[in-house]
Every structure is written in C-alpha cells, then in structure tokens.
Amino acid sequence: MSETVDTHGAEAHIGSDLLAPTPPISAETRAFWEATTRGELQVTRCRTCEEYTWYPRGFCPHCGGLEVEWVRVSGKGEVYSWSVVRRGGLGDYRGAEPYVLAYVELAESVRMMTNIVDVDESALAIGLPVEVVFHSTEGEAALPRFAPVQG
Amino acid sequence: MTIRGAALIAGAFEHPLRKIPDKSVAQVHAEVAVGALADAGLTLSDVDGYFCAGDAPGFGALSMADYMGLHVSYLDSTETGGSSYLAHVGHAAAAIAAGKCEVALVTMAGLPVSAPGPGAVTPSAPEFAFENVFGTTTPSMYALAARRHMHEFGTTSEQLAEVKVAASLHAQHNQNALLQKVVTVEDVINSPLIADPLHRLDCCVVTDGGGAVVVVSPAVAKRLDRHAVAVLGHGEAPKTANRGRIDLTHTGAVWSGPLAFAEAGVTHADIDYASIYDSFTITVVETIEDLGFCPKGQGGAFVASGALRAPDGGLPFNTDGGGLCNNHPANRGGMTKILEAVRQLRGEAHPAVQVPDCEIALAHGTGGSLGTRMGSATLILGRET
Numbered sequence: 001m002s003e004t005v006d007t008h009g010a011e012a013h014i015g016s017d018l019l020a021p022t023p024p025i026s027a028e029t030r031a032f033w034e035a036t037t038r039g040e041l042q043v044t045r046c047r048t049c050e051e052y053t054w055y056p057r058g059f060c061p062h063c064g065g066l067e068v069e070w071v072r073v074s075g076k077g078e079v080y081s082w083s084v085v086r087r088g089g090l091g092d093y094r095g096a097e098p099y100v101l102a103y104v105e106l107a108e109s110v111r112m113m114t115n116i117v118d119v120d121e122s123a124l125a126i127g128l129p130v131e132v133v134f135h136s137t138e139g140e141a142a143l144p145r146f147a148p149v150q151g
Numbered sequence: 152m153t154i155r156g157a158a159l160i161a162g163a164f165e166h167p168l169r170k171i172p173d174k175s176v177a178q179v180h181a182e183v184a185v186g187a188l189a190d191a192g193l194t195l196s197d198v199d200g201y202f203c204a205g206d207a208p209g210f211g212a213l214s215m216a217d218y219m220g221l222h223v224s225y226l227d228s229t230e231t232g233g234s235s236y237l238a239h240v241g242h243a244a245a246a247i248a249a250g251k252c253e254v255a256l257v258t259m260a261g262l263p264v265s266a267p268g269p270g271a272v273t274p275s276a277p278e279f280a281f282e283n284v285f286g287t288t289t290p291s292m293y294a295l296a297a298r299r300h301m302h303e304f305g306t307t308s309e310q311l312a313e314v315k316v317a318a319s320l321h322a323q324h325n326q327n328a329l330l331q332k333v334v335t336v337e338d339v340i341n342s343p344l345i346a347d348p349l350h351r352l353d354c355c356v357v358t359d360g361g362g363a364v365v366v367v368s369p370a371v372a373k374r375l376d377r378h379a380v381a382v383l384g385h386g387e388a389p390k391t392a393n394r395g396r397i398d399l400t401h402t403g404a405v406w407s408g409p410l411a412f413a414e415a416g417v418t419h420a421d422i423d424y425a426s427i428y429d430s431f432t433i434t435v436v437e438t439i440e441d442l443g444f445c446p447k448g449q450g451g452a453f454v455a456s457g458a459l460r461a462p463d464g465g466l467p468f469n470t471d472g473g474g475l476c477n478n479h480p481a482n483r484g485g486m487t488k489i490l491e492a493v494r495q496l497r498g499e500a501h502p503a504v505q506v507p508d509c510e511i512a513l514a515h516g517t518g519g520s521l522g523t524r525m526g527s528a529t530l531i532l533g534r535e536t
C-alpha cells in the first residue's frame with residue numbers, strides 16, 4: 001500500500017464521483033438489475049412466509065420456500081455501520097480511495113452492503129438517514145448507493 | 152459419542168520462514184507435513200487420514216495426497232477459511248474415535264507474499280454482485296464490525312490497540328516473527344488509517360508460510376516418545392449474514408465456544424492459555440466476549456487491563472506474537488493458533504512468555520469475515536503426561 005495524502009478533516013466531501021463497476025448479472029438476479037436501470041430498488045420476498053431477504057435470491061432462506069417475488073422498496077433507510085476505505089481498494093476500486101463502505105438498514109429491516117456517496121465526512125454516523133441513488137454502469141445495471149436525506 | 156480422550160496431537164510444525172520465494176504451495180504443504188510427522192516420530196507411510204482446506208492447490212486433498220504419496224482411508228477438505236484447521240482437528244478426533252483412521256495429518260500453507268493468488272470469493276459466489284461490487288476489502292469489512300461495536304458498547308481505538316501491544320510484547324521473543332518490535336498504544340493509533348476505525352497496526356501481517364499437526368489415537372500416542380497433548384473438546388459454527396439481518400457485534404464463537412467447553416468438561420477458570428484468532432484487533436475483542444471470558448461489550452476494558460499479556464495476565468494469549476506480529480500464512484491464522492497452544496501445553500513456548508504449569512489451553516479460529524459470513528471453530532486442548 002502506498003503512502004497517500006490523508007483526506008482527513010471536516011471539509012472532506014466523499015463519493016460524489018465514485019466509479020461504478022458493472023456487477024455480474026445472472027438469470028437469478030437479472031430482474032433486480034433491470035429495475036435499478038429504471039431507478040427502482042427491489043428485494044425478494046417469499047410468497048409463502050412473506051419475509052424479505054437480502055441479498056436477493058430465488059429462494060427463501062427463512063422457510064425454504066421456492067417461490068419468491070420481487071417487490072419495490074422505498075429506498076429509505078439509515079446507516080447501520082460505515083467505514084471510510086482509505087487504502088487498499090481492490091480491482092476497479094484501486095485508487096478510488098477514499099470511499100465509504102457501509103451497511104444500510106432499509107425501512108423493510110434488511111441490512112444491505114452499499115456505499116454512502118455525496119456525503120460530508122463529518123456527517124457520517126450510525127443512524128444517519130439516507131436514501132437510495134442509482135449510479136449507472138457500463139452494463140444493464142445501476143448500482144444502488146445511498147446519500148444523506150436532504151433537508 | 153464425544154471426542155474427549157479419543158485423540159491427541161502428537162506432532163506439530165511451523166514453517167520458520169515468512170517469505171518463501173523459491174517454492175511452490177504444494178512443496179510447502181509437504182515440508183510442514185514432514186516436519187510435523189518428524190516431530191511426532193512418524194513418517195508419511197504412517198498417515199492414514201489427511202485433512203486440508205482451500206489453501207491446498209489444485210484438487211485440494213486429492214492433489215496433495217497424490218503429491219505426497221499418501222495412502223489413506225480418510226480425507227476431509229472442510230473449507231471455512233482461517234478456522235478450517237481447528238475444525239480439521241475436531242473432525243480428525245471424531246474420525247479416530249469412529250475407527251476411521253489413527254494417524255491424521257492436517258496441513259496448511261500459502262505464499263501470499265511471493266505468489267499472490269485470486270481471492271477466495273469469485274464472481275460466481277451468490278453474494279458477489281451485492282457486496283464486492285461496492286469495493287469491499289478485508290480491513291473495511293472488519294472495520295464495519297469495529298464501528299458498530301464501538302457504537303453499541305463504547306469500545307475505543309485505544310482499547311483495540313492494546314491487543315496489538317500485547318502481541319508485540321510477545322513477538323519480541325520470537326526470532327521467527329515478522330514484526331519483533333514492541334509497539335505502544337500511541338504507535339497503533341498514530342499509524343495510518345486503512346479503513347476507519349482500523350489503523351495499519353490494527354491489521355495482521357501478510358506472510359508466506361504454513362504449518363501442520365498430526366492427530367493420533369491414544370494407542371499410537373502411547374508408542375511415541377514425544378509429548379502429545381489431548382484433544383478435549385471441539386466446537387464449530389458458521390455465522391451467516393442472517394438472511395439480511397446481520398449483527399456485526401458478535402462472532403460464531405457464541406456457538407462454537409459453548410460446544411467446545413461442554414465437550415471438554417472444563418470452565419473458563421480452567422483455561423491457562425488462549426490462542427485467539429487475530430486477523431484484526433477487533434477480532435480478538437469480539438471473540439473473547441463471545442467465548443465468555445468477559446461479559447458482552449466489555450472486551451475493550453478487559454484487554455485494556457492487560458489481561459492478554461503473558462505470562463501474568465488473566466488470559467495470556469498468542470504468545471508467539473500471533474497474526475498481528477508473527478505470521479499469517481496464506482491469510483489464514485488458524486493453524487498457527489493450534490501450534491502455539493501445543494507449545495504452551497508442552498512447556499515449549501519461549502521462557503519469557505511460557506505460562507507456568509499450563510494444563511488447559513484454548514485455540515480459536517475465525518474464517519471469512521466478521522463483516523459478512525464467517526467460520527468459527529474452537530478447540531480445547533489438555534497437557535497429557
């Protein structure tokens with residue numbers, strides 16, 4: 001890891017131009033990614049027990065149900081935990097530091113890995129209200145990331 | 152059926168180097184295998200059970216059995232990252248108890264410095280598109296756990312730093328350790344942030360290396376001259392991301408620990424020494440809470456009291472310097488946790504850190520990530536005289 005200039009300090013604004021790599025898309029998850037290109041965040045919900053699951057999958061790990069449906073969620077939530085990645089970004093993220101890796105707990109109570117973007121470093125906190133934003137990729141998918149709720 | 156009394160660790164070997172530029176991974180597996188067998192007074196022809204994990208090259212156990220010329224009746228290639236080898240010892244003891252084998256060889260090796268390979272998680276993993284695509288790194292996922300632990304329990308960076316300080320105090324006596332310099336709490340918190348709140352010195356080292364143990368039946372142990380230590384108890388449990396409701400404040404040790412204690416029939420007060428998986432300082436704090444050495448949330452204060460420092464602390468840990476200072480071969484610290492526990496029980500740790508009259512030791516391994524899904528495996532070992 002190279003020594004780089006730390007972007008410490010309350011003035012730092014992080015993630016307004018974070019790159020958006022294309023995720024691998026499978027038959028199981030194509031509907032999820034298609035929805036992201038329309039600006040919709042979806043999760044899978046079991047038709048039998050009606051529980052939400054994250055990450056989305058064509059199976060219900062709550063009850064073993066094989067029938068799940070895609071449901072649109074509000075995209076509002078709050079930060080469950082966060083870290084500013086300052087060194088050691090991998091693959092596409094090499095050199096993209098600093099950026100914020102986080103878990104966001106959605107209103108539907110699932111906790112999803114994501115990035116917090118367009119955020120003042122001094123505002124980062126557990127419990128910070130955030131809402132989803134979509135960052136276009138080169139593929140048939142947009143990345144669901146989260147930004148602080150304005151106002 | 153229980154494994155208590157069914158098997159003993161008769162041989163143990165740790166590769167002395169931290170950088171091995173001129174050898175293959177298979178070659179290092181074979182070197183540590185021969186080393187552990189020689190330590191026990193056995194040879195490859197005595198081996199009838201073989202255990203290895205995802206660090207074994209090619210076809211895993213099959214490739215390595217072929218490479219080493221083994222003729223065995225039992226194979227196990229359980230892969231739970233860094234916790235694999237502690238699980239292997241438990242599985243070997245169970246296999247021995249069931250009469251499936253009587254000389255079980257467990258090997259691990261890797262060359263992440265000299266010959267770095269791809270990560271364990273590939274795009275075909277179902278979670279990949281929903282995690283790695285956001286730029287996950289190993290330190291940052293552990294940092295998520297550290298941040299949440301700080302938030303819920305008031306744990307501080309200074310408390311985490313004491314884990315590294317204790318490890319460095321031990322490592323100064325280990326001539327093979329990668330980092331032998333004693334560090335202070337200030338050194339840790341003044342080292343560069345890698346992923347807030349974790350600093351460079353909160354992270355384990357990256358080294359080449361490997362190690363092996365030989366687990367044998369009591370009948371075999373009786374024929375050997377070498378001091379063998381008893382496998383008293385074993386527990387293992389994966390902790391998942393819980394269908395999207397992950398709790399970052401605990402590890403799988405909340406399940407593997409009680410299983411191991413129950414099987415061994417011992418209590419926390421009986422543990423004289425503990426090898427605790429230390430991929431990061433937060434790993435140790437969460438694990439000792441989950442194993443029950445202190446109440447949940449008080450791990451920070453517990454370590455800050457100096458409890459981890461050998462030989463006089465209440466819970467002397469990682470007297471080889473651990474993953475934080477000594478080595479972390481193949482980015483997997485589980486085997487080395489077993490090896491130092493065996494040294495302590497044999498009275499062969501460095502005199503400066505040898506726990507006096509060490510009778511019962513615990514070794515705990517973690518694999519995968521505190522930030523997502525992880526393996527946990529706990530072993531309790533006893534001095535056999």
Ligand SMILES: [Zn+2]
Pocket residue numbers: 046047048049050051060061062063064065
């Ligand atoms: Zn269901």
